[in-house]
Amino acid sequence: MFRLQQTRSIFLLAKAGPIYTKTVNVPQLKQAFRPFNVTFTKILSNGSRSPLTRINTCAPFQRTFISNSNSRSITRKDKEDQEPVITTIKKELKEDIYTIPNILTFGRLLAAPAVGYLILQQSYNEALGLFALAGFTDMLDGYIARKYNMKTLLGTIIDPLADKVLMTVMTVTLAMEGTLPVPLAAVILGRDVGLILSGFYYRYISLAEPKTLSRYFDVSIPSAEVKPTQISKINTALQLLLMGLSLTSVSMELPSPEVLHAFQWIVGGTTIWSGASYIFTKDAVRILKR
Template identity: 60%
Template sequence: MLPKIPKANLHENIYTIPNILTASRLVAAPFIGYCILHDYHAMTLGLFAYAGITDALDGWIARRWNLKTVVGTVIDPMADKTLMTVLTVALAVKGALPVWLAVIILGRDVGLAISAIYYRWISLPPPKTFSRYWDFSLPSAEVRPTLISKYNTALQLGLMGMTTLAPVIPSVDMSSALGIMQYVVATTTIWSGASYIYSKDAVKILTPPPPPNGGEEKASGDKKEDNPR
């Protein structure tokens, strides 16, 4: 008798503290946009600071207590990009951010979002159903940010932080510094978008290969040959 091989557990625990902190950033993003559009500058700065603190904290907790999850590698950049999208749109609407820079930032993020949807679908273990597609406890592909992408995220957040800080301290002229940062962010945004296209390590498919066909039938046939009538 051949030993029965247990099926691999493809699910993971997604209800970890780092993932909860990341999810809270997702929830905070629309409130930040609302505060920007209604000129609640102090509240905008406070929520933005909360997002920055939790962004650093969830990564540290995940590394310190080994709470890394595959879904965390997906929703963490998703939370960053959601926050960046809300900030970009809201600040551009208010005239605090140039429209040309908003187009560059949003265009890159739309391209990455389409790529993420594509890789999630092709790497999803069968059966490929709508409900399984949105079951993030079922990992299928892992996103690995490139080095320039990490720098770009930090620079974008720095620019957004300076832009939200400027109305809180109107006595300080930050126009020159903001102008320089805008061109720097435009450059790194285009560079980081290209890095995902040309880097072979940016996305790792986690779907295990299917078992070889005929293994069970062969074992059954061998058993019959060992026990002739």
């Protein structure tokens, strides 16, 4: 596909990307290309061709043609009367979201409420086993995505989201059972709520027009990429470890209350630090080109 650009008396034919926006005057265009015997055709949507409105033959991907010296400049009236040669065409960026890593991540999302239910039923051993399985799938989907090049922009969003959902469910249920201090639970949940609200905001400002609800919630249309900060990755690992230790403290009485209390203070500090890192790190969220 090609696009045409006019700069004074020079017409430039170049290889174009997915968007074509330039409109030119057909008589001038014919005059400019007459020495080169270029055929003007219009390629219709059904694949057929009609004469006069589209360039069909030109082998080089980029070539400059200079019009005859007697070519007149395009006036405002000409621009109003000119026949459009190339119309605007936009290709919506989409990606395949049905990959093995994404399926494993969705499975981890579904496991979160099951873990919470088991905790409320005081089935701590079963909850610990399902929690360990969720942690294993977290490592597995990351390995598969890197090994077999199955990374997706959706994966960069739902993978940390699955961790946060599991973290939120366990934080609430463990706090309800008295295993996790309520102030620490409030810090963890407050940070996550702030990040979720920020995500909705960046989705809105990065989504190309038209901004409809169906397109806003269409996960196959990526508009922004979230890049977790290093301290955020460390904090997530520490929080998940704390959830696991909280379960073992009631099922196996390990670790000791003193060790668990000290670890809770550490997680509280890294949680606040990681939340602030998204504010002061410039490349934490990257808006994709439209």
